[in-house]
Amino acid sequence: MANFDLIDAYAARLGRLLRWRPDAADLVAETTDHLRSAAGQLIRDGADPLQAQQITLERFGDAALVARSFAVTAAGGLRMPTRFTRAAGHAALAAAAAWLAAGVLAVFGHTELLGWSAAGYYAWSAVAALAAAATLVTVAGSLARAGAGRGTGGRGAVAAAGLAVAALAAFPWFWPLGGALLTAATAAAIGQLRAARLPVPWPAWLAPAAFPAGFACYAALGYLRAGPADSYGDYQVASLAGFALSAALLALSLAGLGGWLRHETPADLPEPAAAA
Amino acid sequence: MKGDALKGHLDLLILAILASGPRHGYGVIDQLRARSGDAFDLPEGTVYPVLHRLQAAGLLDSSWNEADGRRRRTYQITRQGRAALAERRAAWDAFSHAVTSVLRGVPWPTLT
Numbered sequence: 032m033a034n035f036d037l038i039d040a041y042a043a044r045l046g047r048l049l050r051w052r053p054d055a056a057d058l059v060a061e062t063t064d065h066l067r068s069a070a071g072q073l074i075r076d077g078a079d080p081l082q083a084q085q086i087t088l089e090r091f092g093d094a095a096l097v098a099r100s101f102a103v104t105a106a107g108g109l110r111m112p113t114r115f116t117r118a119a120g121h122a123a124l125a126a127a128a129a130w131l132a133a134g135v136l137a138v139f140g141h142t143e144l145l146g147w148s149a150a151g152y153y154a155w156s157a158v159a160a161l162a163a164a165a166t167l168v169t170v171a172g173s174l175a176r177a178g179a180g181r182g183t184g185g186r187g188a189v190a191a192a193g194l195a196v197a198a199l200a201a202f203p204w205f206w207p208l209g210g211a212l213l214t215a216a217t218a219a220a221i222g223q224l225r226a227a228r229l230p231v232p233w234p235a236w237l238a239p240a241a242f243p244a245g246f247a248c249y250a251a252l253g254y255l256r257a258g259p260a261d262s263y264g265d266y267q268v269a270s271l272a273g274f275a276l277s278a279a280l281l282a283l284s285l286a287g288l289g290g291w292l293r294h295e296t297p298a299d300l301p302e303p304a305a306a307a
Numbered sequence: 308m309k310g311d312a313l314k315g316h317l318d319l320l321i322l323a324i325l326a327s328g329p330r331h332g333y334g335v336i337d338q339l340r341a342r343s344g345d346a347f348d349l350p351e352g353t354v355y356p357v358l359h360r361l362q363a364a365g366l367l368d369s370s371w372n373e374a375d376g377r378r379r380r381t382y383q384i385t386r387q388g389r390a391a392l393a394e395r396r397a398a399w400d401a402f403s404h405a406v407t408s409v410l411r412g413v414p415w416p417t418l419t
């Protein structure tokens with residue numbers, strides 16, 4: 032009777048290397064079928080069972096190489112979860128919380144509705160910049176997860192997010208500028224994730240629409256002259272509602288994206304030991 | 308011929324093999340070896356990501372069945388896959404014809 036221990040060991044190792052993929056069991060079953068078919072053919076051709084397994088495994092390729100080839104993109108990137116993409120998931124959740132806080136702080140830092148103060152303004156500015164910085168990390172992690180972090184588009188998206196951080200730190204009152212830059216960055220990240228056919232939860236798709244929706248709200252309420260005008264002639268309710276809507280939509284989107292990214296098993300963790 | 312030389316051509320070769328009928332992964336690789344006269348030497352395991360990518364692109368479809376007491380995945384080419392094969396085959400024919408013309412010193416397209 033043929034001894035398939037080498038094939039079983041190989042399949043088990045491949046399963047450990049591919050543990051980050053939801054379809055790992057199918058890939059291992061497919062590989063096992065291939066290896067046993069190939070070894071069976073060699074045995075029928077006269078090879079002894081052990082030799083047949085050795086030849087079969089040599090032809091199939093090292094398990095680490097095969098596992099890695101499932102993650103390589105056409106552009107040469109690696110489309111797989113890593114410790115960095117998991118960290119980006121945590122950053123996304125932090126960004127979601129920070130955007131909600133920025134939406135609330137805008138009442139004190141961006142309007143005179145409840146009394147404007149310099150401290151409120153600086154707090155709003157700092158939290159908005161912090162939220163944008165955490166969003167930048169999320170964008171970088173999402174691009175890396177899609178295997179598109181090192182391309183021109185990926186680098187451009189990260190640069191746009193970096194400029195958004197600076198814009199929101201320096202000119203929070205001109206939030207549509209930072210918002211436009213974040214829109215470009217998140218659109219690139221979500222676009223790459225979707226192009227890679229990754230199971231991105233639906234709230235994440237809203238990210239590129241957050242600031243356009245907020246700006247539309249700002250423009251509409253401004254046109255309607257909603258609320259009192261501030262000392263610069265700006266309709267405070269319009270600008271506040273626009274920013275708060277953007278922040279809320281972005282927070283919802285980032286929470287969905289972060290929940291997914293942080294729950295994936297990183298493929299770059301050390302390979303777990305084989306079960307005894 | 309090493310696997311690197313096949314980069315960019317493996318999609319076309321796999322589609323061509325599956326155009327003649329559904330096969331499981333081992334069958335595809337077996338045909339690849341047989342039709343090339345054992346000329347293509349690539350780690351067989353690296354063919355599977357290509358099969359999966361072609362399926363994700365809608366050029367292949369697959370189904371699971373039971374064979375020899377094991378789960379077996381069988382691939383078949385889709386209508387979209389046949390269209391892509393025709394397009395890529397025409398592009399390859401034009402390319403290889405032009406290269407051959409240059410190598411033989413005969414002006415293209417007079418080569419027969």
